[in-house]
């Protein structure tokens with residue numbers, strides 16, 4: 001398991017506004033979308049391509065295009081949905097699957113309530129979208145499901161991560177072909193499982209619900 005923190009002033013600027021409690025939902029959604037696109041640029045550094053021959057208005061040359069099988073993007077519902085557009089903007093040929101997961105607010109244990117993706121993911125590069133890597137339980141369960149289906153290259157994009165979540169992933173997914181790309185690793189989790197300083201409940205901040 002590898003972790004990559006994207007160190008860039010635009011990432012830090014957008015993240016700071018996302019953290020600010022005065023940022024309203026429309027602004028939060030727009031900034032989260034822009035931040036995902038910046039993270040996606042780093043997360044897709046190893047996306048598979050193939051050579052193609054093309055003709056420019058001037059001459060013939062060769063270049064690359066995204067190769068088959070198509071990458072799969074899997075937002076974890078609900079909050080991961082707010083990251084989807086920012087991701088597929090850079091990967092327009094990607095296929096999109098869905099994983100509906102919810103964590104029990106008392107036990108903090110995740111359970112799956114919806115799955116929509118190909119049964120066979122062998123040879124696929126998969127990009128999982130989950131804004132908050134908190135305890136890590138949800139992301140570990142999601143990635144284990146992807147690996148069970150044959151995924152051999154999994155990248156998780158998270159707006160924010162807690163050290164506890166990174167540690168759990170390193171323990172549970174040791175040796176697995178998994179990378180986490182995030183804008184920051186915060187201090188810790190509080191007693192309610194929220195990231196500190198964090199940005200609150202990402203789903204509520206995106207969708208304005210309680």
Ligand code: URA
Pocket residue numbers: 132134193194195196198199200201202203
């Ligand atoms: N999920 C969130 O939305 N926020 C946190 O801080 C932790 C988990």
